[in-house]
Amino acid sequence: MSSVTDKLFADGRELKLSNRVGKGGEGEVFSLVDIPGHAVKRYFPQIAGDRESKIRAMVGSRVSASATTVAFPEQVVTDSRGKFVGFMMRLVDKHKEIHELQTPSSRQRHFPKADYRFLVRVALNVARVFAQVHSTGCVVGDINQRGILVSDSATVALIDADSFQFIHNGERHLCVVGVPEYTPPELQGKSLKDIVRTKDHDAFGLAVCIFQILCMDRHPFSGRFSAGDMPLEKAISEFRFVYSGRNTGMEPPPGSVKLSDFPPYVRMNFEEAFAPDHVGKRPNPEMWVKSLEELEQSLRPCSQNRLHHYSRLAKDCPWCRMEATYGRPLFVNPDIDPIIVGDSKVDTGKGWVIDVAALLAAVNNCTIPTAISIALPPIDHTLAPSTEAQQQRDGQWLSPLLRIAGLGIAGFGVFTLTLRHPVFLFSFGLIGLGLFLALKKGEEKGASLIARHIQTWSKIKTTVQTIQANAPLERARKLKSEATAAIEQYQALSKSYEKVRIEYNGKRQKEQLESYLSGFPLRRASIAKLRTSDFAALASYNFHTAFDVKTRNVQQVQGIGPVKEANLKAWVRGLEAKFQYNPNYTAEDQAKIRVKQAEIVTQQRGQDDKITSLIAQLQREVKSFEAWRTQNHPELVTLFRELSQLECDIVAAGGTVPVKGNITPHSFNASATSSYQSTPAWGGGATSTTIRPAKGVSSPCPICGSAMRLRTARRGRRPGSNFWGCTRYPTCRGTRPY
Structure with missing residues (x-):
C-alpha cells in the first residue's frame, strides 16, 4: 500500500509535491513545485482501484486538450512501484467556488467590486464551459457549486472532472453521484450508480446554476407551496418551477426577481428547462450562450443606484425591489478613496456634492400653468354671403311694401265683402294668405340664422373646454413632482452621509458582532438535520449567514420547522459565545465606514443622474406644451369657419350679429363659465326697423x-x-x- 511519503511519478518523471490545496471525499490535491500551473490529485488507497481504468481512458484520449478551462486528467500518476495513485491536471488557482459570488454576503467579501454585469458575464462563461465539456463527449453529471470556480476576471473553470461521465471505445465510465438540487425531475430519488447520464440531464442542472447566479442565489424550485409542505426534491420531481407563468401551486419568496425582468430568450429558456413537456429537449449550453449574450447587451444602469444593472426590457429595477424587502445592499463598492481623489464632486464630509439651489431653480423655472387659454382662430369677414342670406336680404326691403300691400288688399277685401262678390272675396283671400306666409317664412329664416349662430358658438365653447381639459400637462406635472422628490431624496442621503461615522461610533459592538456572524456562511456549516437542499431553500429566502439566522425568522422557509430552527439557533449561539469585542478602532472599522459611505455616494450619484434627466424631460414637456397651446386645433378651425360664414350671412341679411361671450381660461380647480352677454336681436341695421x-x-x-x-x-x-x-x-x- 502506498503512503503519502512515497515518491510519485508521471510519465517516468518524479513529481515534487508542494502545498495541499484541497481535500475531498476521494482524495487530496497538491500543487507541484517543479511544474507551475499544475497539480496532482492523489486518491485515498481504498478509492484508487475503482478510478484507475477511467483515468487511464481519459488520459489516453487526450480529452484535456479539447477543454482548456476544465481540470481534466493529463497524465497518470503512480508510486515508486508503478502502482496507480492518481493523476496530474491543470491547477485552478486564484478562483473561488461559485457560491461565494452568487450569495450577496459572500460576494461583498470575496468579490467586493462585482456588479450585476459581472454576474451575467460569469453565467455566460459557465454556459461556455459546459459547451466545451459536451464537445468532448463527456457529461458533467454531478453538477454542484463546489465544482464550478470563478476568478476576479469572471473566468470560469470546472474541477472534479474525473467524476464526469466518459465513454471511450464503447466502454462506459459513469458518473455515480449527484446533488439533489441540480438533479433533473426524471432522476430524483433514483440510484445513479447504473444510470447513463445525458446532455439533457446536464441541461437541467446548468439551468439551475444559471438561475442562481442571475437571481441572487434563489433556487428555481424553492418557494411557498399553497397546500402545505413541499420539500425541494419533491418540488423538482413534480416540475413546480416557482417563477413559471404556468400554475405550479408555488409562490416565490418575497423580494424575488420575476421572469419579466429578463429578455424573452432567457425567460423562454428557463420555462423550457423546467417544464415537463421539454424533458429530452431542454435548452443546451449554446442556446444559453445566445440568450445570455442578449441579456448582457440589454443591461442598463439603475437611476437610483449606479451599482444596479438590469435589462432595459424590465419595468423597474429588481435589485431595488429586493433591497427594499430585506434592507441590505446587494452590491457595494468599498473603493471610495480613488473616487474622492479623482472627482471634484466628492467631498469627504458630504459625499457626492451637487448644486441643489441651481437644480431647484431649474425645476421652478419650468412654470406649469394652473389655467389654460387657447388661441382662437380669427373671424373671417371676407367671406361672400350664402344664397340663403341674399334671399333673406332681398326679403328685408320688400317686407314694408308687402305689409302695405297686404293692408290694401285686406281693405279692398272688406269692400268686396260689402258687395258680396264671391269671386273677388276668394281671390283677395288667397293673395293675403300668400303675403302672410311669405312674411312668416322670412322671419323664420332670420331666426334660424341667429339660432345656428348661438349653437355654433356653444359648440366652440364646449370644444375649447374639451381641449383645455385634455391639455398635455399631466406628464409635466408628474415630472416636476418627481424631480422635486429626487432632490429631497438626495438631501436626505447627504444627511445620512454626514451621520455615518457618528452612528457607527455609537454601535461599534453591534457592528462588530454583525461582521463576525456574517463571516460564517450557512453553506459551510455542519448543522444537525439540515441537508444541502435545506441550505438551498434558506438561500432562496435570503438566509446566507449566521447573522441572517439571528435576525430573521427561519420558519418562513419551506421545510424549516421547529427542530431545524432550534438547531440553527443553537449553531448561532455557539458562534456568539466565541465573539470578543475589540474596543480599539481598527482598520476594519475604517473600512466598514468607507463601505457605508461608498454605498451612499453611489446612491447620491444615482440621484444626481436622475435629477438631471428629469429636469431635461420636464423642460422638453413644458416647451412641447407651449407649442401645443398656440397651434391651430382642426376642430376649432372648422367651427370658426362655420361661425364666420354665419356672421357674414347675418350681416348680409340685414341682421345684427349676436354678442359672443368670453371664453375664460380653463382652470384645473374650476371649469370655464363662458356665456352670452346679451340677448341677440334681429334687425336691418341702424336705420332699419327691428323685425320681431x-x-x-x-x-x-x-x-x-x-x-x-x-x-x-x-x-x-x-x-x-x-x-x-x-x-x-x-x-x-x-x-x-x-
Missing part, C-alpha cells in the same frame, strides 16, 4: 333653431299651463318657458 317674432311665436327653438308656438300642457306636473313648443313637433321636442 310673429305673434304667437317665441325666440328660436334651442334645439333646431326653428320658430316656436304657444302651446298648452295637457298632462305632466302643470296641466293647463302655457309653454313655447317647437313648430316642428313631434320631429323636434324643443321647449321654452312661457
Whole structure:
C-alpha cells in the first residue's frame, strides 16, 4: 500500500509535491513545485482501484486538450512501484467556488467590486464551459457549486472532472453521484450508480446554476407551496418551477426577481428547462450562450443606484425591489478613496456634492400653468354671403311694401265683402294668405340664422373646454413632482452621509458582532438535520449567514420547522459565545465606514443622474406644451369657419350679429363659465326697423333653431299651463318657458 511519503511519478518523471490545496471525499490535491500551473490529485488507497481504468481512458484520449478551462486528467500518476495513485491536471488557482459570488454576503467579501454585469458575464462563461465539456463527449453529471470556480476576471473553470461521465471505445465510465438540487425531475430519488447520464440531464442542472447566479442565489424550485409542505426534491420531481407563468401551486419568496425582468430568450429558456413537456429537449449550453449574450447587451444602469444593472426590457429595477424587502445592499463598492481623489464632486464630509439651489431653480423655472387659454382662430369677414342670406336680404326691403300691400288688399277685401262678390272675396283671400306666409317664412329664416349662430358658438365653447381639459400637462406635472422628490431624496442621503461615522461610533459592538456572524456562511456549516437542499431553500429566502439566522425568522422557509430552527439557533449561539469585542478602532472599522459611505455616494450619484434627466424631460414637456397651446386645433378651425360664414350671412341679411361671450381660461380647480352677454336681436341695421317674432311665436327653438308656438300642457306636473313648443313637433321636442 502506498503512503503519502512515497515518491510519485508521471510519465517516468518524479513529481515534487508542494502545498495541499484541497481535500475531498476521494482524495487530496497538491500543487507541484517543479511544474507551475499544475497539480496532482492523489486518491485515498481504498478509492484508487475503482478510478484507475477511467483515468487511464481519459488520459489516453487526450480529452484535456479539447477543454482548456476544465481540470481534466493529463497524465497518470503512480508510486515508486508503478502502482496507480492518481493523476496530474491543470491547477485552478486564484478562483473561488461559485457560491461565494452568487450569495450577496459572500460576494461583498470575496468579490467586493462585482456588479450585476459581472454576474451575467460569469453565467455566460459557465454556459461556455459546459459547451466545451459536451464537445468532448463527456457529461458533467454531478453538477454542484463546489465544482464550478470563478476568478476576479469572471473566468470560469470546472474541477472534479474525473467524476464526469466518459465513454471511450464503447466502454462506459459513469458518473455515480449527484446533488439533489441540480438533479433533473426524471432522476430524483433514483440510484445513479447504473444510470447513463445525458446532455439533457446536464441541461437541467446548468439551468439551475444559471438561475442562481442571475437571481441572487434563489433556487428555481424553492418557494411557498399553497397546500402545505413541499420539500425541494419533491418540488423538482413534480416540475413546480416557482417563477413559471404556468400554475405550479408555488409562490416565490418575497423580494424575488420575476421572469419579466429578463429578455424573452432567457425567460423562454428557463420555462423550457423546467417544464415537463421539454424533458429530452431542454435548452443546451449554446442556446444559453445566445440568450445570455442578449441579456448582457440589454443591461442598463439603475437611476437610483449606479451599482444596479438590469435589462432595459424590465419595468423597474429588481435589485431595488429586493433591497427594499430585506434592507441590505446587494452590491457595494468599498473603493471610495480613488473616487474622492479623482472627482471634484466628492467631498469627504458630504459625499457626492451637487448644486441643489441651481437644480431647484431649474425645476421652478419650468412654470406649469394652473389655467389654460387657447388661441382662437380669427373671424373671417371676407367671406361672400350664402344664397340663403341674399334671399333673406332681398326679403328685408320688400317686407314694408308687402305689409302695405297686404293692408290694401285686406281693405279692398272688406269692400268686396260689402258687395258680396264671391269671386273677388276668394281671390283677395288667397293673395293675403300668400303675403302672410311669405312674411312668416322670412322671419323664420332670420331666426334660424341667429339660432345656428348661438349653437355654433356653444359648440366652440364646449370644444375649447374639451381641449383645455385634455391639455398635455399631466406628464409635466408628474415630472416636476418627481424631480422635486429626487432632490429631497438626495438631501436626505447627504444627511445620512454626514451621520455615518457618528452612528457607527455609537454601535461599534453591534457592528462588530454583525461582521463576525456574517463571516460564517450557512453553506459551510455542519448543522444537525439540515441537508444541502435545506441550505438551498434558506438561500432562496435570503438566509446566507449566521447573522441572517439571528435576525430573521427561519420558519418562513419551506421545510424549516421547529427542530431545524432550534438547531440553527443553537449553531448561532455557539458562534456568539466565541465573539470578543475589540474596543480599539481598527482598520476594519475604517473600512466598514468607507463601505457605508461608498454605498451612499453611489446612491447620491444615482440621484444626481436622475435629477438631471428629469429636469431635461420636464423642460422638453413644458416647451412641447407651449407649442401645443398656440397651434391651430382642426376642430376649432372648422367651427370658426362655420361661425364666420354665419356672421357674414347675418350681416348680409340685414341682421345684427349676436354678442359672443368670453371664453375664460380653463382652470384645473374650476371649469370655464363662458356665456352670452346679451340677448341677440334681429334687425336691418341702424336705420332699419327691428323685425320681431310673429305673434304667437317665441325666440328660436334651442334645439333646431326653428320658430316656436304657444302651446298648452295637457298632462305632466302643470296641466293647463302655457309653454313655447317647437313648430316642428313631434320631429323636434324643443321647449321654452312661457
